[in-house]
Amino acid sequence: QVQLVESGGGLVQAGGSLGLSCVASVRTFSKYAMAWFRRAPGKEREFVAAIGRSGVAAYADSVKDRFTISRDNAKSTVYLQMNSLKPDDTAVYYCAADFIGGGTTDRRSYDHWGQGTQVTVSS
DSSP states (O other): OOOEEEEOOEEEETTOOEEEEEEEOOSOGGGEEEEEEEEOTTSOOEEEEEEOTTOOEEEOTTTTTTEEEEEEGGGTEEEEEEOSOOGGGOEEEEEEEEETOOOOSOGGGOOEEOOOEEEEEEO
């Protein structure tokens, strides 16, 4: 059973930064593509960023050049560094894992999900 636990959410002013972490309870973390998705109030869950097993990253246009996804296989952890935050970034952020995946942007590819962490950006 794969468990993903996110942390690092909170309240920040527009223009500020936050860092999210997601720890996976797996022995073979390096075999998983990892991603972050988010769901804003009244909206569907949307792709934010993904990182493949080789470390290649992909980003949604709305966060490109502001957010950075990274991974530490030794710690079974994926990170999301969020800079220049905007009120539109307010959402619950979810970590997701795809075994032997390629780091796709499609949420249907991800088999495992965390419970989410709230990020609120005030104007």
